[in-house]
Amino acid sequence: MKRKDFIKTTATFATATALVPLSSCKGDKEKVIKETEPLVVRKNWAGNYTYKAKNLYEPNTVEELQGLIKRLQTQKALGSCHCFNNIADSPLNQISTKNLKGVLGIDTESMTVTVGAGTKYGDFAPELHERGYAVHNLASLPHISVAGACATATHGSGVSNGNLATAVSGLELVSGNGDIIRLNREEDENMLYAAVVNLGALGIIAKVTLDIEKTFEVRQDVFQNLPLESLKENFDAILSGGYSVSLFTDWQDDLISQVWVKRKVDDQIEELGNDYFGAIAAERNLHPITELSSENCTEQMGVPGPWYDRLPHFKMGFTPSSGEELQSEFFVPKEMALAAILALEKRREEIYPQLMITEIRTIAADNLWMSPCYQQDCVAIHFTWKQNPKEVGELITMIEKELEPFEYRPHWGKLFSISPSILASRYEKLPEFIALCKKLDPDGKFKNDYLNLNIYS
Template structure:
């Protein structure tokens, strides 16, 4: 079905406030027939307590359909890694954690289909053992595929799109409880509309991802890059590897660490002990230099498989609840250096609450609600102490400083931008609203987050 026909008929398929919406979800087993009163549950970081009264954990797509038909107000719950209330519901949450694993590996089409609740770390090793790889991973591999794609979560690399850009097909259950199949082959533009869904279109049950032949990566880390060198060599520094991350605390005119990840199947040269004025590390480092690097992926130029180098943290490391807050802002790449320099001038204000800032690049895409829609971006990510009041005030200051650069916030993190201002930054916003109303005509998937940030006009 073509997008224009889909929009015409819904019958074809049977911020104005600070959002502090944590991995500590409970694991009690529940059957589809049970209406379980949810105990106190928090997101990964522990900063948000879910308000949904009931939690369901279906094991099949058919059970998801039955729940959607039965329940009036509901929301899909993934790996609980968002820092706001995007995955909460006034009444019911439907966990996708039992919809996991590799469902199909199509070696001819070079795709893998996984359950929506699968975490990248759940199947990456198996994929590698069969000779295949994903193009990129986020810094933490313990996140669900559907949740990561729905919020446009990303890794780094000037030529790498976010994780959602490699989705070639999805299966979702719409607001009527019907199964909807959408693929790049059948309707590329409709898929572009639905991948970064914000949970507004239905409950994703399967995702098909483009894969490639497996590859090894080496990771080299450098310390103390002078800010002056970043000014003079900005594009070269960020383009120096397949994936590059800068870490800074905004102090002393200095970038504390540069992580350069390079594919071993591409021509590379020895970077030596100096990277644009930064000095090669002599040991593995945590992004926050003072912390232990025990759970960080191997550095020091030692090659390893893609899944064990592209993230910053090891697959086998299961993070406890991270007592922190996160915010992130996407800036058009051509404006990014000026934005960084603007923030550097007020960096002293961040010091009491900031753990670390990471700066990464993401390539432009065609996904309607992606912060990188039609623009190459640099993302400026803040990891904060978990002090909502103080951090909320700092985020307002940062957003004001970044306003001239027309930033877009990460959908799953903490932001305060007014809804009308947010909507104006997404050219396909109105069409997305139309599509959401077609797929969810009774508003079953609406929640406070969507009412505030998407439906609020």
């Protein structure tokens, strides 16, 4: 099956529309698009969702952000536009955090870095490395904003690595009445656990403080054609074979197309050889879809490099453009993951015609109230689809039905069709989270269609 249309990188189902450049997400150069002016069409990164908000504000300071929140009655934070549904939309006003960016300070005693909410991981990671530090993990793409990634529990990979939000040791957010709320792990641990994965419901994040560690190097080895039988027999060992491990499959045969093994470089590291549980070492750098160019992928072939240039699948220096894709992702408890994968394997004839690629990764348990990995180690099954909304919507519904016995939780920022009642039953802290939302946003300024359906209903 040809996949030439796959881009160089890689909830409620949203209707797909025509593509526009990523710059359209930014609106015009003014701080606000006024209601009296012609509406500037703005879409998300992939172009499948058109924002309905009429006004776009771009504050340059936290004080400006406070003023907007006090003045506006209905509003929503907008990050890097990488969500595939309406989580960041508003009936009337969006407030972009893109100008609230940059490294605001590194505390070498507490081992933390504080950044503006709109900062993208790719913006500050090289600087952090140059100063001798690192964050524990990164997502596949480094082009996502810190606040947005943490608010939706976006993740990297690794059996011992929590999602990106687990690195948050402090937050500064502006509540519905315009007050600044400052939280830190030492003094407000339980409140922080409630507020990090916030879905944009508690306020707008202004600053984020992240745990850091000493910088490290990573090598990346890729293997091809892992037999499905080997995955069945060695599932835990395969996914535990590196600091971060990703499996890629197109569901077309009894093989896992590729296994990406990322390992920290130290004196004890050993060569993996040419065989990884039956998968054969690649002879060149690969794209997750083998027939596509690996030009924009991070270096492989066991060549060591800094953490920020190996943990993502795609290079920091490559800015992704809009692309014809849709995404959905489902988290299942790690102990149920193999059975869940095998259940989907039986439906592969239906899946692969609409699929670009599936990635399977592990994420460690956390204590963040609204995280899909709340108090359970998870395996995430991620689908990158062709941008055919009707067909993909039907497949998502089918996949969720197959995953129902495995108590799946969808990624908050991607496409899903789970009923609100079932979704609510999967989050034991939801009633407490809603109570906190009402406390920090008593007038419902941050409510939108997404929250009304998936949280408040």
